Amino acid sequence: MIAPKDRWLDREAGPVVRPYAVTKGRTVPAPGTAVGLIDVVVAVTEPRPPNGVRLAPEHRQILALCQRPSTVVDLASDVDLPVGVVRVLLSDLSQYGILRILPAPRGQVTNERLLRDVLDGLHAL
């Protein structure tokens, strides 16, 4: 709850907090958790953060939206946070063991089945 005396900015003023304040200044995900733009992310069932970990409101917002699988860019669009910030928050949730990151293909895509599925999908549009 925001105290009335603190509500000195209106909506037009834009975000009051610099984007990376949400991530405590971290601009890259934790080592070992590369998060691609079209990676699929999904929360585990009944996610419970490890003992001693307190989730930020943004963490909880993302976790709620990830009850169903979503891509990183769709999620960033939904929460209206810069994609770099969303990546850091997702890597946190992954490190806490309460969110899974399912990587999209890396490097040159040569999976014939995927290519054919996309081609068929386009033809059927």
Next chain:
Amino acid sequence: MDYTHSDPAAAGEVTPTTAKILIAGGFGAGKTTLVGSISEIRPLRTEEPLSDRSVGIDDISGVDRKTTTTVAMDFGRITFRADLALYLFGTPGQERFWFMWDELAYGALGAVVLADTRRLADCFASVDYFEQHGTPFVVAVNCFDGAPVYEPEDVQIALDLDPDVPVVLCDARHRESAKKVLITLVGHVLRKSGADPEYTGSAQPAS
């Protein structure tokens, strides 16, 4: 740490497979128009730290302590099935956003380079980039009203393209035309990977 709390697949949830295609070309070549004519457009904000590589490009001398640059961009989404979606990313046109290209190109099926015959030189940078990175691409000549009409072969020569790079004429405003461009690209990628795009025996019918 325990990463095996649960398996979403076990709960009957369909995990989508995702793929992406880049839409490149000079400023005003019709990138956003093409993405909008064939897909659902969604806004995206990025506030990317300037990498070492971009420091030379993005002249920040005189701007003390500027460590991030803000880019607003759109992306397009085509949901074919519950378990398959294609994402279209327009590449940022201005040179100061080059640092984003590697990220966008990484893992992409391929790219469409949109060309405007009135300003053909505007797409040289995109063509160079994809040639150097080995990203399969097609050139789509956006036929603007009043612009001189060239044969695809002429454009191929003017851009000094490999003979196997498809060049198609298109109208980015029209869905069927945009669809044809993407079909040409994916067919080209299949051919490059050694498969026959005409063969549909193993393909699953789209539902």
